[in-house]
Amino acid sequence: MEEGLVANQLELPSELEWIHDVFHVSMLRRYRSNPTHVVPVEEIEVRPDLTFEEELVQILDREVNVLRRKSIPLVKVLWQNHSSEEATWEPEETMRQQDFHLF
Known part of the structure; x- marks a missing residue:
């Protein structure tokens, strides 16, 4: 380098x-x-524009983020080719739209 x-x-x-x-x-x-x-x-299938699609493997946990006037349901997502330490919190509605088979 x-x-x-x-x-x-x-x-x-x-x-x-x-x-x-x-x-x-x-x-x-x-x-x-x-x-x-x-x-x-x-x-990993890398596209010509250097992007790739993350594949959801499992939902590990759920929680609700409470704001002043609304609540946002979240899910902790385990991604393919990532360890559980790299799991991310994502809006449940977004995950339902993209990976409805896990709900």
Whole structure:
């Protein structure tokens, strides 16, 4: 990895050669090696615009966020290729619209 003032150039594997290899420093974080973090590139379908679709695996929990004039039901979502520590809280209505088969 070459370092600059505001950007870093990464050495990417050959199967990612089509991805631009320079990233702004705000997009990068120090990495601590962990063998459980290895995800083969073949398992993730990256679109030409460098986006990919997260796949919902399981709803782990539910709660209601109470605001002054309304309540927002939330669900804790486990995503494919992510650990339970990386689960996120999402609006239940949004998840119902996208992944209705889990409700």
